[in-house]
Amino acid sequence: VYVSADERYQLFLNSRIIGRGSERGTPDHWYYETYELDLQAGENVIVALVWALGDMAPVAQLSTVSAPSFLLASDAAEQPDLNTGVAQWEVSRVAGYTFTGIGPAW
Numbered sequence: 846v847y848v849s850a851d852e853r854y855q856l857f858l859n860s861r862i863i864g865r866g867s868e869r870g871t872p873d874h875w876y877y878e879t880y881e882l883d884l885q886a887g888e889n890v891i892v893a894l895v896w897a898l899g900d901m902a903p904v905a906q907l908s909t910v911s912a913p914s915f916l917l918a919s920d921a922a923e924q925p926d927l928n929t930g931v932a933q934w935e936v937s938r939v940a941g942y943t944f945t946g947i948g949p950a951w
Contacts, residue, residue: 849877850895851914857892
């Protein structure tokens with residue numbers, strides 16, 4: 846699968862972390878990571894923890910949208926139901942995270 850997020854993500858398969866990203870890019874040159882999923886017979890659970898820092902993002906982090914976003918795309922013809930925009934992904938806000946403000950940057 847191909848995975849990207851604005852701005853960052855951690856990807857889990859069946860409660861095990863399998864990757865993180867995305868690499869820094871620009872709105873014109875956004876990056877994605879590629880993963881081979883070892884899906885077992887039966888039910889598998891893919892979870893993505895996605896976050897965006899908004900106004901507190903590092904200067905080098907050029908964001909493309911005003912809210913967190915996530916993309917997962919499979920090139921396997923037999924697995925189109927994994928894709929965001931097709932699969933029934935559930936979204937929820939994760940409580941308990943806060944940001945304390947911008948400190949010295951240089």
